[in-house]
Structures are given as structure tokens and as C-alpha cells.
Amino acid sequence: MSAHDGEAPDVDPVTGYETTGHDWNGIKELNTPFPIFVITILGLTVVYSIIAWLLLPAWPTGRDYTRGLLGLDQGEMAVAGYQRLADGREDWMARFVAGDFDAIVADQALMAKAMPAAHRLFLDNCAACHGTDATGGPGFPDLADSDWLWGGDPATIAETLRVGINSPHPETRFAQMPAFGHDQMLERAEIETLTSYVQALSTGQADPDGEGGTLFADNCASCHGDGGVGGLGIGAPSLVDGHWIYGGDRATIFATLQRGRQGVMPTWADRLSEAEINLLAVYVSGLAAEHEALASR
């Protein structure tokens, strides 16, 4: 039976706690009070939430929200935090804004600070295509060799980074391998001949006076240079160095001649700052020497 109003609560003599007042054939249920610890923590969380409501942005008020006494704003804090990051780098990063590359490369202390940052930047932005070790892959040039399509000095690399190749940038570098077969500039047999000639070029066994040599001089040499040595700085690769962007096997060369190629280097002008572009340019221009040093060790 439950305890009636006005009656003294039923207290268990052993524990000293009240019972619930229910009595099941002599069995009573203790009404153990909440532990003080739990009650205290509950009270503290309530107190904390009230303090937080006062100090921090908290309650929605229709078209606005309570701003809090501290006036904190996550967006502003993030931008301020980024500003601090940028300011922390400024002592050496500022040198890269001007882009005096000779002086930068000669400054050992500056390079020691800058190159690890450049490596990070390379991994975040460039490694997806050119590889984490910068050796490229099918369709994406190797940056760690000394063959360059547009030029390997820092200033030229910086310009390539800024405007891109075949990119949407208005000043983009433009390079196109025409689709000689698909656009019916050459017969299939002529493409077969040229394929053999280009393969022979890369092994130094080409005969420039043969049929392939004539075809090459008429159709390819204006971009790839006499004898396919490249190096004209117009995006056409050397064909004699044994390095291939898309592949040097017969089927790939045939496909290149048949359907053309128009590789894209994105423009980084909007994504990276001028200083970051110059930093990467110095880093990339030094990759070839770095890899040669590693290989000769």
C-alpha cells in the first residue's frame, strides 16, 4: 500500500533510505536517491549552457541569432587564422613574390626554408597528375627529367603554371598534335610509315632521306624540329630522346598520329598566389638535378 499523505515516509531501517511505499507481500522497494555526483554534474552542465548562451552565438531569433557577448564568428576566426599562417611565412615567402629566381636559388638559407613548403604544395596540387615523385605517367609529363616542352627555367615554368596549357585562361599556352589520320591529312599507309620512322628516330636509326624522312620533314618538323629534336619551346616534344609522354610503343604512336593529342595543364592563376606559383616553379626546376643526384648516389 502506498504511503498516505500526512503520514511519515516509510524508512528502511538497514540502509536508512526511504522506500517507495509499495508493499508486495512484505517486499518493499528502496527509493535510493540519485548520487550527489550525478546531480552535481547535471547542475554544472546547466550552468555551463547558460554561460555559453551568453558568451557564444546561440539562439535563433527568426532572421538573426543571438551573437553572444564575445562576438565570435567562425568565419572571421578562420580567415584570421589563415592570415596568421600567411604572415608566419611572409618573411621568406615575400622573396618569391618578386620572382628574382637567380637570387632565390643562390640563397641556401631561403631554399632550406622554402623547399619543404614547396614539396607540400606540390603534393596538394600537382602530384595527382605528375605523381608524388614528379615522374609523371601516361599523358602527364615527367617533371624530374631534363626534357621540357616549354622550357625548364623557373620563369618559364612559372608562366606555364600561371596560364596553363590548352586551359581556359585567356593567355593560355596552346599546343595541339593534329589528328593526321582522323582529319584525313595523311593516308593510313603514310601514318604507318611515319610510325616506323618516329620509332626509328628514338633509337637513332632513322633514315632522313627515305619515305618516312620526307613525310616527317613535310608534316612534323615544323613543330618537332629538324630530325625531331624538339626544343623549340612551342610545346612539341623531342622525339629523339627516348622519353615519351603517351608511350613509345607502335600502337600508341599510331594512335597519337591518328587521333592527335591535346594535353591540358590547368591554369593556377586563380588557385595559387603569385608567390606560391613562383615557389613551385623554383621547386619543379630543381627536380631534375635532385633526381640525377639521387640516381648517381
Add this chain to the structure above:
Amino acid sequence: MLRLHYNLEKISMGLVAAIIVAASIGGIVEIAPLFTVDETVTIPDDMRPHTPLELAGREIFMREGCYACHSQMIRTLADEIDRYGPYSLPSESAYDHPMLWGSKRTGPDLARVGGKYSDPWHVAHLIDPRAVVPASIMPAYPWLMEPLDTGNLGAELATLARLGVPYTEEMATNAAADALAQGNPDSDGAADVATRYGEKVAIRAFDGDPARLTEMDALVAYLQSLGTLTDVAFETEEVKVPEEAP
């Protein structure tokens, strides 16, 4: 206080009412701001909606579950700004129904991936991620080279228009044709896509073959559009960069 609770527990309907009141506060705080979302999220002047082809790519992005590993929200943290660019603003996903912010990153954030890599890279990467990123754990999606089904695009645009995305009736009627034209820059309809959706829209053979419109075209078009619909974040979140050497 505890005695009040003790007595309340004995009145079952009172307890039910109290639970409903307590639980509702949490719900109201979350839901109430949504009633005024039209007034608190300003649509930027230069904002454009996705083209039909990009929208089809968005559907494929959802179908393949890309959002499970890739978020589309740069958070308000200094390191995120350093790596990905300005943090995401609510207005940038105002036309997304549903939004694809995501909450987990196994792969990188994609909110500003548009234009970062070339189309051939995206194609090679989606067909076999290991071909270009040897350490990648992303699954391969070779079936994306199948033809794209554009049958539902018109109805999808009309539905989104009812949700407030500024698609006109003309856009909805021409949705399938515009999707086809965006993947073929030499087609007659390519100019219409630029007229309807703006000159900044990329009109290319995204998968490298202008003759066929594949799911790859759609997905790459969508990925290349991410972060390019408006420049508002770049304009409002100014970070001072050193302009001249000291």
C-alpha cells in the same frame, strides 16, 4: 526540484507532456532557422545553376555514393583555407537539392575541385584511380563510359524550378538537347548552352570523344563545375597576400 520531478513522474500524462516540451526545444532550435532561410541566405548575383549535363553528373555522383567519401564543404578552419581555398558559404549550395556537403572525408574535399585537374586526368582517374594515383584506395568506375540517359533531365529541371532554382521553361524543354550539346563543342546547340547558362560554362568533349555522350561526360562536367558557379567566396573572404618584396 527533485521532489517536483518525483511528483511529476506519478502523473503519466504530465510526464508525457513534459517530455514533448523538452524534446521540442531541441527540434525547434534546429528547424526554426530554416523557415527564414530564403531571407538569410542571399543568392549571389553571379550565381548560375548547373547545366543539364552537370545535373546529370550530379545524379551519377549521388548514385555512385561519391559523397560517402568526398565532402563538398570547406570548413571554417585556417588549414582548410590554406589547402582548398575560401571556406564554403551557404549561398554556394543554395541551388543544390539535396545538398551534398557530406560529413566524412576518406578522399579530399571536392567543393573547389572544378578546373583543378584536366578532363583526361578525371577520365583516367575514374576508370582506374591507381593508373594516376598509385596509392589511391578509391574504387574504379569503368562503367561510366556507358551512354548517358538524358530522358529525365527535362522533368528534373522542372522539379528543381519548383524548388526555387531559376530554370526557365525553355531550359527544361531543351534540357536533353543542351546536355548533348555541352559535350560536343562543334555541334549546333553548343552556342545555345552558352546563351542559356552563361559564357563561363565549359563546353567540351569531357570524355575525349565528342561523338558520344557518356555518363563520364556528365560526371566530369559536374566535377569541373564544382566551385565555379559563383565567385562570391573569393570576393567576401579577403586574405591579404604580400604584394611586394620588402
